[in-house]
Amino acid sequence: MESRVQVAALAARVDLQQTHLRRTKMTESANGTALITGASSGIGAIYADRLARRGYDLILVARSQDALTSVAKDISDATGREVTTIRADLGQKGDLYKVEEVLRTDPSITMLVNNAGVGAVEPLLTSNVDDMERMITVNVTALTRLVYAAAPSFVSRGGGTIVNMASALGIAPEILNGVYGATKAYVIALTFSLQKELSEKNVRIQAVLPGAVETPFWAASGGSLESLPEQIIMKADDAVDAALAGLDIGELITLPSVPDADDWNAYEAARQKLMPNLSRNVPAARYRTPEPAQTR
Numbered sequence: 001m002e003s004r005v006q007v008a009a010l011a012a013r014v015d016l017q018q019t020h021l022r023r024t025k026m027t028e029s030a031n032g033t034a035l036i037t038g039a040s041s042g043i044g045a046i047y048a049d050r051l052a053r054r055g056y057d058l059i060l061v062a063r064s065q066d067a068l069t070s071v072a073k074d075i076s077d078a079t080g081r082e083v084t085t086i087r088a089d090l091g092q093k094g095d096l097y098k099v100e101e102v103l104r105t106d107p108s109i110t111m112l113v114n115n116a117g118v119g120a121v122e123p124l125l126t127s128n129v130d131d132m133e134r135m136i137t138v139n140v141t142a143l144t145r146l147v148y149a150a151a152p153s154f155v156s157r158g159g160g161t162i163v164n165m166a167s168a169l170g171i172a173p174e175i176l177n178g179v180y181g182a183t184k185a186y187v188i189a190l191t192f193s194l195q196k197e198l199s200e201k202n203v204r205i206q207a208v209l210p211g212a213v214e215t216p217f218w219a220a221s222g223g224s225l226e227s228l229p230e231q232i233i234m235k236a237d238d239a240v241d242a243a244l245a246g247l248d249i250g251e252l253i254t255l256p257s258v259p260d261a262d263d264w265n266a267y268e269a270a271r272q273k274l275m276p277n278l279s280r281n282v283p284a285a286r287y288r289t290p291e292p293a294q295t296r
Helices: 004-023 042-053 065-079 093-105 129-157 178-201 216-220 236-248 261-277
Strands: 033-037 057-062 083-087 109-114 160-165 203-208 212-214 233-235
Touching: 033 042, 033 093, 042 057, 042 065, 042 109, 042 236, 057 065, 065 083, 083 093, 093 109, 093 129, 109 129, 129 160, 129 178, 129 203, 160 178, 160 236, 178 203, 203 236, 212 236, 233 236
Parallel strands: 033 057, 033 109, 057 083, 109 160, 160 203, 212 233
Antiparallel strands: none
């Protein structure tokens, strides 16, 4: 008997064939196609709007087909760009494999926006470990697999762009839920590694580290924006516009809320200063056991 994953994979291949048939009828975009996950609302939907207005065709991925259809129609009507949708829950293997296959096989795709994510605000002692595992599956495992699908494809096609949605909590994990912060720290670390490996292969890499943003994501994470000071909450449109401006000027790490770029530059300079000494053949002097006192 076939496993659920095999059945899902078969269904995915059928969906892919239908997707490819649709895309062969599309007008070719000079910028290619951007695949955006978590695109049915909030930051993902705004990315879709902005990229369409920049001349990209779109593939929108999210769990709710109704919401996807609504966003796709609004954007297509407003911009004239071709917009297709893939209903997928990236926490489910069969759905995730379906999106991976599109990234590997659709030659029109030139950008991946890894925006889908699960959040949490409760501290460790009051959060459910199964919820934390699902968060890791979506924020870390799914994002990683989509990068693995996109990056080789972009290299073989001569270039592309990968945008990873991280969070300011990736560098401040002691605020709010530590597992969520840890997943975003992973995204930042992966982004650094991708930049080192792919920057000379014409693949652009960016991680975006927003703070609190006014989107449905916050309520879905179990929090309330009403509990936060107004001065720390950014409009979602402003966050996406800042992220795209950062991409335009070539930033690897974009922090929409940080007023002075020199603050990040100093943080990164300190990290770089550590690197030559992170692995040595002797422990640092402060860790050496003192010689016992000589007695007569």
